[in-house]
Amino acid sequence: MSVKILTVDDDINVLKSVEELLSLKKHKVFPHLTVRDALANFDDVQPDMAIVDFYMPDMTGIEAMKRLHERNPELPVVILTASREVNDAIEAIKSGAYHYLTKPILTDELFFTVDKIAEQVKLKDENRRLKEELGKRYQFDSIIGRSGALQDVFVVLNRAVKTKSTILITGESGTGKELIARAAHYNSNRVGGPFIKVNCAAIPESMLEAELFGIEKNIATGVAARPGKFELADGGSIFMDEIGEMSGATQAKVLRVLQEREVERIGSAKPKKVDIRIIAATNIDIAEAVREKKFRSDLYYRLNVFHIHMPPLARRKDDIPLLAEYFVKKYCEENGLPEKTLEPRALDYLCRRPWPGNIRELENAIERSVGTAEGDAITLADVEDIHIAPPPASADEVETPVNGKNLDDVVADYERKLLVAALERNRWKQNKAAQEMGISERSIWYKIKKLGIAPEKEGE
Ligand SMILES: Nc1ncnc2c1ncn2[C@@H]1O[C@H](COP(=O)(O)OP(=O)(O)OP(=O)(O)O)[C@@H](O)[C@H]1O
Numbered sequence: 001m002s003v004k005i006l007t008v009d010d011d012i013n014v015l016k017s018v019e020e021l022l023s024l025k026k027h028k029v030f031p032h033l034t035v036r037d038a039l040a041n042f043d044d045v046q047p048d049m050a051i052v053d054f055y056m057p058d059m060t061g062i063e064a065m066k067r068l069h070e071r072n073p074e075l076p077v078v079i080l081t082a083s084r085e086v087n088d089a090i091e092a093i094k095s096g097a098y099h100y101l102t103k104p105i106l107t108d109e110l111f112f113t114v115d116k117i118a119e120q121v122k123l124k125d126e127n128r129r130l131k132e133e134l135g136k137r138y139q140f141d142s143i144i145g146r147s148g149a150l151q152d153v154f155v156v157l158n159r160a161v162k163t164k165s166t167i168l169i170t171g172e173s174g175t176g177k178e179l180i181a182r183a184a185h186y187n188s189n190r191v192g193g194p195f196i197k198v199n200c201a202a203i204p205e206s207m208l209e210a211e212l213f214g215i216e217k218n219i220a221t222g223v224a225a226r227p228g229k230f231e232l233a234d235g236g237s238i239f240m241d242e243i244g245e246m247s248g249a250t251q252a253k254v255l256r257v258l259q260e261r262e263v264e265r266i267g268s269a270k271p272k273k274v275d276i277r278i279i280a281a282t283n284i285d286i287a288e289a290v291r292e293k294k295f296r297s298d299l300y301y302r303l304n305v306f307h308i309h310m311p312p313l314a315r316r317k318d319d320i321p322l323l324a325e326y327f328v329k330k331y332c333e334e335n336g337l338p339e340k341t342l343e344p345r346a347l348d349y350l351c352r353r354p355w356p357g358n359i360r361e362l363e364n365a366i367e368r369s370v371g372t373a374e375g376d377a378i379t380l381a382d383v384e385d386i387h388i389a390p391p392p393a394s395a396d397e398v399e400t401p402v403n404g405k406n407l408d409d410v411v412a413d414y415e416r417k418l419l420v421a422a423l424e425r426n427r428w429k430q431n432k433a434a435q436e437m438g439i440s441e442r443s444i445w446y447k448i449k450k451l452g453i454a455p456e457k458e459g460e
């Protein structure tokens with residue numbers, strides 16, 4: 001296995017010979033004449049090991065090693081010493097050097113030392129990968145809920161992970177679409193490959209194509225080559241979020257990828273085969289978009305091989321106690337707090353509240369209440385103060401026309417307040433806010449204009 005080796009020596013001849021020798025073994029060597037330069041390049045290089053001279057004008061090898069260890073405490077450092085200075089070698093080892101080599105450097109000693117380190121780097125990498133995979137295998141466990149509605153989701157998910165067919169995940173904002181998409185990848189036999197996410201709504205239309213398909217190098221214009229997300233996902237899964245936001249042109253291109261299983265970078269005529277599983281998600285009613293001819297029906301059918309619909313939290317209220325408990329535990333742990341308990345009255349309140357923002361809203365609410373709860377119990381007051389003004393239950397609660405405001409003004413003020421709150425909860429995405437408020441996109445657009453609502457900061 002080839003490793004990246006940072007070398008530091010004020011003697012350029014030593015640097016050259018070390019580089020020449022190690023290049024024979026296909027290692028990548030990054031030589032530096034001063035420690036300062038080596039440190040400056042450290043983050044770019046991300047070396048697997050370093051070879052450092054003991055005597056240098058700007059600092060000793062021991063000091064240099066300490067500085068390198070500040071960047072990466074586990075970096076194996078080999079110190080170069082003059083053969084007569086046995087004490088230096090001992091000092092180096094005592095200070096945490098992996099090994100020392102005496103000058104003039106003997107080729108086989110150098111090779112042996114570097115090979116041993118390379119072997120360890122490889123083992124460590126493998127260990128980390130195995131651990132990651134093990135962790136990921138339990139990802140189904142991170143999907144909390146026992147409600148019937150969620151069981152239906154598991155049935156389809158279990159079938160889908162055994163295949164490489166496309167999965168379409170629909171559902172309101174915050175219902176766990178991304179969580180399911182990740183679970184689908186990490187519980188499939190593609191777990192060794194990448195999980196690549198692309199949010200079709202967050203990328204300007206003009207850049208989406210390049211993002212998805214990549215760009216071929218163009219010598220004439222100086223454009224550098226860049227792979228697209230489809231290519232990056234080769235051997236793994238690509239999660240296409242907010243698929244309903246793609247333009248007709250992009251839809252046509254994505255359809256081609258699904259049909260041909262190959263991609264073409266912009267500016268290239270050479271298609272490349274890709275082995276990918278596509279997982280798409282949307283919070284719009286995509287069947288409706290198809291009927292309205294906003295979404296291609298042929299693409300819809302290709303995507304919709306497995307369909308998972310995430311029910312809104314209102315339809316799985318039985319899961320609220322489990323979810324609440326899970327989030328309390330999660331945020332206590334994350335904040336290094338002893339585990340708090342939810343008082344029955346607080347839990348009862350959470351179970352009865354409507355959750356238009358679904359699980360994300362519940363999660364945020366609990367996160368805040370964990371922060372505000374003073375003792376080891378989360379009380380009703382802690383959870384109550386997180387609620388977003390619900391529509392008034394009776395006429396008494398409504399502000400009466402005062403201060404020269406007539407009824408229309410008061411109604412407009414109230415409408416504005418509700419709209420801004422809904423827009424803020426949905427990061428100023430009008431379609432999402434409209435959905436949450438149960439009105440059409442057209443009518444939210446109209447109201448925003450009429451009421452002169454403007455976001456403080458736009459978009460994501
Ligand atoms: N069943 C569940 N168990 C535990 N956590 C969940 C569950 N469902 C959702 N969550 C958590 O709720 C949050 C929102 O979920 P996620 O991002 O997957 O929703 P989404 O449907 O993709 O929302 P959006 O449409 O707004 O992107 C995440 O932090 C996720 O981990």
Ligand SMILES: [Mg+2]
Pocket residue numbers: 177178241
């Ligand atoms: Mg999402």
